[in-house]
Amino acid sequence: MRRKTVYLLGFACLTAIGLVGCKRQDVVSTANSQAEVIAVANYDVLNNILAKRIRELLGVADANSTTQVLVTNGGAAIGSVYRTGGRWIPYNDSSCTFPDPQRAALPSAFPSYQISRTLALSMGLDNELIQALSKFDIKLSDASSFSFSVEKPIMQVVSDTALTDGIEKPTCKAALMAANGDLYIVRGYISGKRTFRTSVDATRLVEAGIKKIASFDINAGGGKTLLEISDSEPSAFLQILELEKYAAPTPVTYPPVTPVADATLPVGDTTHSTDLPSIVYIQQNSADAKSVGNAAQSLLSARGIRVASDVESLEKTPSTSQVRYFRDADRNAAEQVASQLSSRFRNIEPVRSKVPGAKAGQLEVWLSKQP
Structure with a gap:
């Protein structure tokens, strides 16, 4: 068994709580560092910038080392x-x-990032919030830009000793070995208040005295220049994973068998649009009837989209239904899936995400708890 640590946006070196492979690097909060703003073009670029910054803080060599850094959706x-x-x-x-685990503050962990509206949606804003703002004549188009930062980030992570002891417990060890393959264990989280700032006329918002929409605090100042949107409460939205490698049994190999042509077999349809996903997995809230997930399956199958046969029921699902995609090239496919499901699931939206091992064309539908 081999182990490597995968930091899904870990922000600092925490020798005090037992992280290994970590050298001390001071992070000094200065006026210059606070004013630093980095322009980011797309989700993968932002992920790579954050990964590089955190690897530097952790003293990890490069992306090919045993420590990786990825932005991901948390929750487990x-x-x-x-x-x-x-x-x-x-x-x-x-x-x-x-x-x-202990909680450790990570002051001045990273600067502000200049991002697009599309990227802001992937980092925590949602269309429901944007629609609510539009009622006050706040226009946030695809051309809008945002400054994104995380205020007062906190890291909570299982120490090396506690991790080793926990993995050696009979129930945990048996579960890992039974998988016969590589597994990730959720080792901790980064939490903080995601904050988005954009230049827009928010006069009507100020006149209405709006200070909060859904789970976001709203600060429009005087209403003429800057709109600030931030989490009302710190959100644990960045995971720290530990990779546990349990080798699968070596498969038995047999001599190749020459295939026999059968003229009666139909030829597979290869004319599907390249925008169709390769596979769609569906998750629904466990409080809802199975018919909810089945309805999503039927809507997609009617479009000729390949859907996994089983629908997973989870206790926690997003407040707004999502179609998660993991490569920029799959955005059109995610938009098609969202469009196909929108007649049944209101406000469903494509959301860019990143998880280890996602395949090209793989999409995940996460259905919110139904009213």
Whole structure:
């Protein structure tokens, strides 16, 4: 068994709580560093910039080292176990338990990032909020730009000793070995208040006295120049994963068999649009009837879209239904899936995400709890 740590946006070197492979690097808060703004073109570029910055803070060599940094959607409890490929839902969420980790503040972990509206949606804004703002004549188009930052980030991560002890517990060890393959264990989270700032006339918002919309605090100042949108409460939205490698049994190989042509077999249809996804996985809220997920399956199958046969029921799903895609090239496919489902699931939207091992064309539909 081999292990490597995958930091899904870890922000600092925490030798005090037992992280290994980490050298001390001071981060000094200065007026210049606070004013630093980095322009970012797309999701992958932002991910790479954040990854490089965090690797530098952690003293990790490069992207090909055993430590990786990825932005991802969080939510699962610490100790949850994921497979490294396929849909991003827990393989096991009860067998591996660890003591509640310490919390450590990470001041001045990273600067502000100049991002597009599309990228802002991927980083935490949603169309429902933008639609609510539009009622006050706030126009946020695809051409709008935002400054994105995380205020007062906190890291909570299981120490090396606690991780090793927890993995050696019989229930955890048995669950990992039974998988016969590589697994990720959720080791911790980064939390903080995501903050988005943009230049826009918000006069009507100020006149209406709006200070909060959904889970966001709204600060429009005088209403003429700057609109600030931030999480009302710190959000644990960045995961720290630990990769556990359990080698699968060596498969038995047999001599190749020459295929026999059968003229009665139909020829597969190869004329599908390149915008169609290769596979769509569907997740629904466990409080809803199975018919909810089945309805999504039927709508997509009617369009000729390949859908996984099983629908996963999860206790936690997003407040707004999402079609998650993992490569920029798959955005059109995600938009098609969202459009196909919009007649049944209001406000469903494509959301750019990133998970280890996602395949080209793979999409995940995450259905919110239905009213």
